[in-house]
Amino acid sequence: MRFRRARQGVRDVCVAAGAVGIGLLTMEGSRQTYPHPSDFHLARDLVIGALACAGLLLWRRRWPVRVALGLTVVGFLSASAWGAMAMALFTVAVHSAWRATAALTALNVTLITVIFTQVDEMNRRERVESIVVFLLGYAVLVITGLLVRSRRQLIESLRERARQAEEGQRLRVEEARHLERERIAREMHDVLAHRISLLAVHAGALEFHADAPADQRDAAGIIRRSAYEAMEDLREVIGMLRTDPAGERAASGRGAGAPGAAAPGGDGEGERPQPALTDLPALIEESQRAGAHVTFDDRLPDPGAVPSRIGRHAYRIVQEALTNARKHAPGAHVRVTVESTGPGGALSIEVANPLPPGPPPPPGLPGAGAGLLGLRERVDMLGGTLDHGRDPDGHFRLCAHLPWPG
CATH class of the missing domain: 3.30.565.10 (Histidine kinase-like ATPase, C-terminal domain)
Structure with a gap:
């Protein structure tokens, strides 16, 4: 933000310097055309030119076309305001559409031609040379403004492309993660489900075996129920792994245990009762x-x-x-x-x-820690x-x- 403000400040200084420089040159040419202007006319010209430069700096970004139109009218009253009028046209070329730039350029060219045509103190050659010099200066300003505008549009389009590329990369990463989660879910199901189901089957057979002692049948029943619960837990984990990221974000936004929260599988149906x-x-x-x-x-x-x-x-x-x-x-x-x-x-x-007592025993069950x-x-x-x-x-x-x- 500070860097952006600093750049805007530098641009304002450059625009003000250009307006003052062109205005002083125009005023000096006017004094050579009219060798003995009164102090009143000179002071009035400078005051109008200063006000024109101030208005240019204050409102050129907010209302570039309106400011350019107003300074075009002021140009009839003050030679030193021509610098502000020229820089206002430059601002229009930078910030506005080409139609507005073309219309204001034609208006300024007409104004310059009319003003120099009405100057009786200049011969035909001087009048033509002055018109050509001003027209070339305006052409340089307008072309420069259009180049600046095109460069900004190019930079903005490149930034948009970079943003779209980053977004596309993020989506590709999310898709890769989702596919990997599905692969892990399938692998977990293939590796664990078969073994746990076999464990439950054998434990059930032992539990209901008529010749097995009662304590063994009780232990087998515990194993069978634990295997069943392990299968249910595995189903929940696989459902969570297969849940799409958008569904996860929506569920997390509602909060765990909130009304309307989705089930781990993402469909909200067949949700296993949670312990209390x-x-x-x-x-x-x-x-x-x-x-x-x-x-x-x-x-x-x-x-x-x-x-x-x-x-x-x-x-x-x-x-x-x-x-x-x-x-x-x-x-x-x-x-x-x-x-x-x-x-x-x-x-x-x-x-x-x-x-x-003593050193900790080795764990009898595997764990992730x-x-x-x-x-x-x-x-x-x-x-x-x-x-x-x-x-x-x-x-x-x-x-x-x-x-x-x-």
């Missing part, structure tokens, strides 16, 4: 049946009163914390505490377990806080505080 805070006891029981030592301290008088958006994220936080405990501290006793100060306060979640990062993203999205780490008692403690709007 009231599902935490079932999650704890499932972990206990899988062999984990989990204690649930529920200090909420009415878990159903918690908003579904907050409850869903709270459920996912506890689910991820229990998964991390099984991976990094197998067999440890885990304590889950959920409490709240009610609407207008916060929902607090604490998951703690003692750390195993991004679970805590994902939890922090969830908490940040709600405007809450998340703390985790070893406490002085040798426990690993995860604490999350989620705002509960009043």
Whole structure:
């Protein structure tokens, strides 16, 4: 912006200098034609010329044609105003259409011819030479103005082409990303769906096998249900990967959990029910049946009163914390505490377990190492806080505080 203003200032200075220079030359030629002008006429001519230059600088960009017409009339009254009149024609050539430029050029040429024709103190040769000199000067100004206008239009067209090229490149990148997402989705489906379905089939066969012990049937049932849920999660992930970017932006604009938000698959149909805070006891029981030592301290008088958006994220936080405990501290006793100060306060979640002695054991389950990062993203999205780490008692403690709007 400053650079643009500086360039405009330089242009204004150049236009003013040209107007003053041409006006002084014209006035000097007038004095040679009329050798003894009175001081009054000289002062009046200079004042009119100064006002013409001021009007040129103030309004030449806003009303170039009107200013040029006005200064053409002023040219009949003052010789020093001819400089402003010439630079006004130059401005019209730069900023206006060629029809206006041609009309004003013809008007100025007519004015110059009429004025020099009425000068009795000049012979025929001097009159013709003066007209030719002024016409050549006007031709130089008009041609220069048209060249400046053409150059600006060329630069603007090149900028527009560059913008279109950048937009086209952005669209090509978006298309490539979308195609890559679809390829990943197909690959995930081909690689994982078959194996998980086989796992569910074999677990189901073991669960309903008549000769299998009861504890094995229960464990097989847990495996079968977990495999089914894994298939549902895989379907959601594949649906998200196949969602087009425009649909993602529209869904994110409505907000997660907002009314009318699209399903992960993008069509809004067949959306899998999302967990709520009231599902935490079932999650704890499932972990206990899988062999984990989990204690649930529920200090909420009415878990159903918690908003579904907050409850869903709270459920996912506890689910991820229990998964991390099984991976990094197998067999440890885990304590889950959920409490709240009610609407207008916060929902607090604490998951703690003692750390195993010695060096950390190798993880028994594969993982991407991004679970805590994902939890922090969830908490940040709600405007809450998340703390985790070893406490002085040798426990690993995860604490999350989620705002509960009043």
